[in-house]
Each structure stands twice: as structure tokens, then as C-alpha cells.
Amino acid sequence: MAGRTARAVSASPALGPARRTRAQEVRDQVLALVAERCLGPGDRLPTEVELSEHFGVGRSTTREALKLLEQDGLVIAEQGRGRFLSPIGSLAVERPVTRYESVSEMLETMGMSVTTTVLSVEESTASPVEAEALALDAGAPVVRTLRLRSHDDEPIMVNINTIPRACLPGPVAYRDWSSSITAALAAHGHYVLSSAARITATELPDAIGTRYGLAGLGAWLLVQERCVTADGRRVLYAEDFHRGSAFAFQVLRHR
Amino acid sequence: MAGRTARAVSASPALGPARRTRAQEVRDQVLALVAERCLGPGDRLPTEVELSEHFGVGRSTTREALKLLEQDGLVIAEQGRGRFLSPIGSLAVERPVTRYESVSEMLETMGMSVTTTVLSVEESTASPVEAEALALDAGAPVVRTLRLRSHDDEPIMVNINTIPRACLPGPVAYRDWSSSITAALAAHGHYVLSSAARITATELPDAIGTRYGLAGLGAWLLVQERCVTADGRRVLYAEDFHRGSAFAFQVLRHR
DNA sequence: CACGGACAAGTTATCAGACAAGTTGAATGG
DNA sequence: CCATTCAACTTGTCTGATAACTTGTCCGTG
Numbered sequence: 001m002a003g004r005t006a007r008a009v010s011a012s013p014a015l016g017p018a019r020r021t022r023a024q025e026v027r028d029q030v031l032a033l034v035a036e037r038c039l040g041p042g043d044r045l046p047t048e049v050e051l052s053e054h055f056g057v058g059r060s061t062t063r064e065a066l067k068l069l070e071q072d073g074l075v076i077a078e079q080g081r082g083r084f085l086s087p088i089g090s091l092a093v094e095r096p097v098t099r100y101e102s103v104s105e106m107l108e109t110m111g112m113s114v115t116t117t118v119l120s121v122e123e124s125t126a127s128p129v130e131a132e133a134l135a136l137d138a139g140a141p142v143v144r145t146l147r148l149r150s151h152d153d154e155p156i157m158v159n160i161n162t163i164p165r166a167c168l169p170g171p172v173a174y175r176d177w178s179s180s181i182t183a184a185l186a187a188h189g190h191y192v193l194s195s196a197a198r199i200t201a202t203e204l205p206d207a208i209g210t211r212y213g214l215a216g217l218g219a220w221l222l223v224q225e226r227c228v229t230a231d232g233r234r235v236l237y238a239e240d241f242h243r244g245s246a247f248a249f250q251v252l253r254h255r
Numbered sequence: 256m257a258g259r260t261a262r263a264v265s266a267s268p269a270l271g272p273a274r275r276t277r278a279q280e281v282r283d284q285v286l287a288l289v290a291e292r293c294l295g296p297g298d299r300l301p302t303e304v305e306l307s308e309h310f311g312v313g314r315s316t317t318r319e320a321l322k323l324l325e326q327d328g329l330v331i332a333e334q335g336r337g338r339f340l341s342p343i344g345s346l347a348v349e350r351p352v353t354r355y356e357s358v359s360e361m362l363e364t365m366g367m368s369v370t371t372t373v374l375s376v377e378e379s380t381a382s383p384v385e386a387e388a389l390a391l392d393a394g395a396p397v398v399r400t401l402r403l404r405s406h407d408d409e410p411i412m413v414n415i416n417t418i419p420r421a422c423l424p425g426p427v428a429y430r431d432w433s434s435s436i437t438a439a440l441a442a443h444g445h446y447v448l449s450s451a452a453r454i455t456a457t458e459l460p461d462a463i464g465t466r467y468g469l470a471g472l473g474a475w476l477l478v479q480e481r482c483v484t485a486d487g488r489r490v491l492y493a494e495d496f497h498r499g500s501a502f503a504f505q506v507l508r509h510r
Numbered sequence: 511c512a513c514g515g516a517c518a519a520g521t522t523a524t525c526a527g528a529c530a531a532g533t534t535g536a537a538t539g540g
Numbered sequence: 541c542c543a544t545t546c547a548a549c550t551t552g553t554c555t556g557a558t559a560a561c562t563t564g565t566c567c568g569t570g
Contacts, residue, residue, distance in 0.1 A: 007519060007564045019334065019561085021523065023322075041487025047550060058525040060315055063552085064322055067278075071326045073449060076485065079274060079551045080533035087487035091451035098353060100508035194328065195508045196346035201456035201474040201499030219456040219474035219499070225508075230331070232296020232342035244456030244474070251506065253355035253450045253480075262534045262548060274532085276552065302521060313554040318523085334522040335562035 026055050026065035031074075034085065041087040045075065073254040088252055097249040100195050100227075103149075103159060103240055104180035112151055116178040119146040119212060123165065123172055130162045133226045133237035141165035145177050148212065151246070155214055158204065158241040167235050181236065182227070190235040197225040199249065204241060219244040281310050281320035286329075289340065296342040300330065328509040343507055352504040355450050355482075358404075358414060358495055359435035367406055371433040374401040374467055378420065378427055385417045388481045388492035396420035400432050403467065406501070410469055413459065413496040422490050436491065437482070445490040452480040454504065459496060474499040 030051065039045070045066075046054065052062045066083060069075040077083045095101075095109065107114055125139045134142070142162050149157040161181050167190050168175065175184070182192050202222045209215035220241040227236035285306065294300070300321075301309065307317045321338060324330040332338045350356075350364065362369055380394045389397070397417050404412040416436050422445050423430065430439070437447050457477045464470035475496040482491035 007562085023523085041483070042485070049550085060318075060526090061524060063315075064319065064523095067319055067322055068326055071323055077551070078533085079531065080549075082533095082550060085487075086449065087483040087485060088449045088451075091449065091481060091483065093451050097454075097506055098508055100510045193510055194341070194343045194346065196343075196348050197506050197508055198503050199352075199454065199476075199506065200503035201476040201497070203474050219458050221454075221456040221476075222499075226346060228296070228342040228346065230297075230342060232340075242456070244477075248453050248455035251352055251452050251454065253353055253452055255355045255448055262536080278552085304521085315555090316553060319552090332522070333562085334560065335520075337521060 022057060023061050023064035023068065026051075026057055026061060027068045029055055030065060030069060039085055041085050043085050045083040045085065047082060073252070086254075088254060091252060093250045093252050095250060097197070097199075097251050100192070102180060102182035102192065103157070103238070104182065107149070112156075114149045114151050114156065115153075117148045117150065118177045119148055121145045121172055121177050126162070130237055133224075134162065134164055134234045136164060136234075143168060143172060145181070146208070147178070148214070155217060156243045156246045158208060158214070158220075160239040162237045164235065185235050190229055190233065192227045192236060193230045195225045195227040197223050199223050201244065202241075208241075217243065221247060221249070277312060278316050278319035278323065281306075281312055281316060282323045284310055285320060285324060294340055296340050298340050300338040300340065302337060328507070343509060346507060348505045348507050350505060352452070352454075352506050355447070357435060357437035357447065358412070358493070359437065362404070362412075367411075369404045369406050369411065370408075372403045372405065373432045374403055376400050376427055376432050381417070385492055388479075389417065389419055389489045391419060391489075398423060398427060400436070401463070402433070403469070410472060411498045411501045413463060413469070413475075415494040417492045419490065440490050445484050445488065447482040447491060448485045450480045450482040452478050454478050456499065457496075463496075472498065476502060476504070 030045070033051075033054070034045070045051070048059055048062050048066070051066075052059045055062070066075060066077070070077055070083075073086055073088050075083050076086045095106075101109065122144050124142055124144050126134060126136045126142045128138055130136070130142060130144075131138045131140060134140075136142070142165055144163075145159070145161045147159045147161075148155055149159070163181065163185070167185060168188060185192060200222050201219050203209070204214055204217065204220060206215075209217075220243055223238070223240045223242065225236075225238045225240065226234060227238065228234050285300070288306075288309070289300070300306070303314055303317050303321070306321075307314045310317070321330060321332070325332055325338075328341055328343050330338050331341050356364065377399050379397055379399050381389060381391045381397045383393055385391070385397060385399075386393045386395060389395075391397070397420055399418075400414070400416045402414045402416075403410055404414070418436065418440070422440060423443060440447060455477050456474050458464070459469055459472065459475060461470075464472075475498055478493070478495045478497065480491075480493045480495065481489060482493065483489050
């Protein structure tokens, strides 16, 4: 009678939020302790042993928590000397650009009420740029949308979104393209988890500016963004023009 | 006869580069192994035990290395199942904006040969904006420089740098302001370690555009950056205008 | 035969203890 | 006074064990 055979693990991560570990909790508790004791840049943290006793965890867990803070650049560790708060904490940054949020989510978080006008929606084939961004074959079927977002009748954003056709099944004409595209993708099982963005400054292309009466509105931030799901599928390529007079990105930089 | 008394640690981190730990090395080795085995998004990594044996380190060290990768969003850990590659790895990003580098360093890394023209240098007092950015009292003495960087006689960048006067002692007239200001600051013990940057799109202000014949050059990325040392001193406030047609920033974004 | 529960196998998460490596300041000797 | 040694201290790493969680197989029952 043979014993039980070994179990096999399927080769995909779960798509929901991961369980929160003790080390992650301790990381936050360390930050709270720092605030509580009014520690500032350059100040020394309690030792690993002291923190382990303080939080009632093992030293390994404390180390893992501290490692997270070091990786964030918040803490500097020196063997034999201790750990010190780095200067980043003194630089207040809200909503860093490294935190992915869709354009709709961003506008909502900013509390900015906008009117979305769908300028065009087309079933098309992927251009070479889109094919590369979406890891598609050249000429693969896509849906491409062009939308204008206005605030108090003032144009503030123009979005060009390209989605693999298969990701949003059903007739194009029946979909409400003025609402969040990432929400629609998520509803079809394509939850955007990450992206790579390229940010530069430009003026609106003539094809858009003159055609839709948007010329002469100054400088725009152009964000070209490739969006992927947890298992690596490319589900959205966005070219978003943000009016320079209305938008800015914040980021912490560290050597 | 009393024994030796306890030693005390001074309350400041060292200002040089930190020693590289084994865990940091293993992190890079894991990435190399991933590439070697052509693992892609969603694929499962070897177990902690396997990796520990493969690299000849303890399991704790392996865990600390893997924690770094998880923190970067490159790896997703699931208790009882294993670890999986997240989709970020499939998004190629070079020189993310989160990595601090001074403007001079950036241009050098890009291999872009530029001519730097010092348009003005003045001893002045801090404006309210500068005072806030540099954590100075209003009206505190500063040095303010205005420089133009050109590539093949084409203007590509305009820098306004404000430095607390005390950070660069000596007569202003005797200093070569066309070279790297962060290098000069470092030479006086003010090594810039981190910064907080705000990025938007704009046109050149009239005060600069018309006065120096730089108008009509399109859209510019405006980077307003507060730079700090390891012990938290604010030593530089920069307003850098990067020509949109020549520069872009790359960033990975993750939920 | 289908379903539910128990259990073994496997993997990450955490703890405890020990030793290694590096830093610092006091003590000691020249 | 200066240089060297050494103890105390702190982070870095290793080893071994147990806890917590996941998955698939096996077995009993309806």
C-alpha cells in the first residue's frame, strides 16, 4: 500500500491581497514608536533586542521589519553602531507617483469633479507601438478610445487608451466608455496591479489639438503607461495628457 | 578597580556608502537565477530551503534577501504555497526617477555632452518658498544661481539652484559655478542623499524666456526638488526646467 | 459514485540561541 | 601625549525547532 503522493503547487499567485505578516505589523509599529518619541533624521533607533522585547516578537521578525524600513530608505543600518533615521522622513510626500492608481481613481482621490467626453471609440488593429506595449502581435485587434476630461468646462486631461480586444468582450457600441476603463477590465478578470510609466512634457499633438479645438492650452504632462495584471498580462496601454497647470507628480528619490 | 564602562554611540549615521550585506548579494543572485532559468511573471521561485542550499547561505539570510524582492514588488510570497514572480519584472525600466542623481550626474550617465552657461549668481535672502524648502528662516542668506545647459547649441535645460549661504563658504565670485553644485556641496561635507521632487509641465517663465532669448521652445518638465543630507539638513532647493523634447522620467508603479 | 472530513506533505512565518563581524571608548603601556 | 589592546556593544549570519497555512490524497459514509 503506497503512501500519499507529494502535492503539487500550481504555478500562479493568488490575485487577492496577501496576508499581512507579523513583520509588516512591526514595521508600522516602529514608525509609530519613532513618532511617539519624536525622533528625527539622524537620530538613533532602539537596538534590535530592545525592539524585540518592546513588541514581544523574535529578533528575526524585528530584523525583517527593520529591513523593510531600510529598503524604503527610511532607516540606515550600520553594523556595530546601530540604526539611524534617514532624512527622507522629513520630506513630506503625499500620493507618490510610485503608487499605481488609475486616472479615474486619481481624480476621485483628488476630489476633482470632472466631466468625461468620449471623443472617439474604435475597433482597430494594434500599431507597432501599441503591439510592443501590449505584448501583442502587430495588427492584433484592439479597442482604442479617446476621451477628454474637463473641470468646470476647462479641459484638463486627454486620455488615449488601447485595450486588447479580447479583454472587453461584447459589442463596443453598448459599453459606457465614459467610466473607468480599469474598473471595466477588473470586472472581466483583468485587475491592473502594476505599471511602467514614462513621463515627459509636450504640447498636444496637432491631430488632437486642432481637431477638437484644444490648441493653445500650454504645456501638458504626457504619461505613457503600460499596465499589467498580477500574472503578467498586459491589458492596457495609456497615453494620458495631463494639463501642466492642473497636475503634478510627487516622488521621493534616494541614492 | 572598576571594569570598563559601557561605550556610547554617537547619534549620527556615517555619511559614506554602507557595507554590502550578504542578504543584498543574495537578492541580486536570485534575480540572476531568475533570468538564467527564463522565469517569467507568475512563475514559481525555488523554495527557501532550495535557494539557501544553492547559494550556500542560511535560511534567514535567504528570507531577508527575498523580503527585499517582495518589498520591491518583484516577488509575491504566499504562506504554504511558495513565492511567485510578479509582473513588474516584465516591465523594463532603466534609471527610475526614484533613484536620486543630481542633474550633472544624470547628464553624464546619459552620455550627453552639454555646455553650461552661468546666466547669473547672486547672494540674496531666502524667499518664503525657498525658506520653506530649505527649512530656513525667512530672509536667511542664500546663494542663488541660474544656469543654462545646451547640447549642440540647443538649449535643453535651465537650472535655478538655491543653497544656504553657509553651505558654500568663501567669496561667491571665486567659485566656478558651471560645474556640479552637488559635488561642491559634497566637498564641503554636505553630501546629498535624498530628495523630494514635484514634477509638472510648464513653459519657461517670462522672466527667463524673454530675458535670455529662450522663449518659444515648447513644453518643459519642471522639477522642483528639495535635497537633504543623511542627517537631515536641507542643502539645496532646485527648480530645474528640462526640455520636454529631450528628457523623460521613467517610473514603476505598484498598488 | 459523490461528498466531506482527516491527515500527510510541503512551504512560508516565527522563535530561540549561538557565533561572526564590525564599531567604539576606556584602559594601559611606552 | 599617543598608540595599542581589549571589553562592551550592535548588527549580520547560521542552525534548529515549532507554528501557521495550503494542497492533494485517502478513507468513511450516505
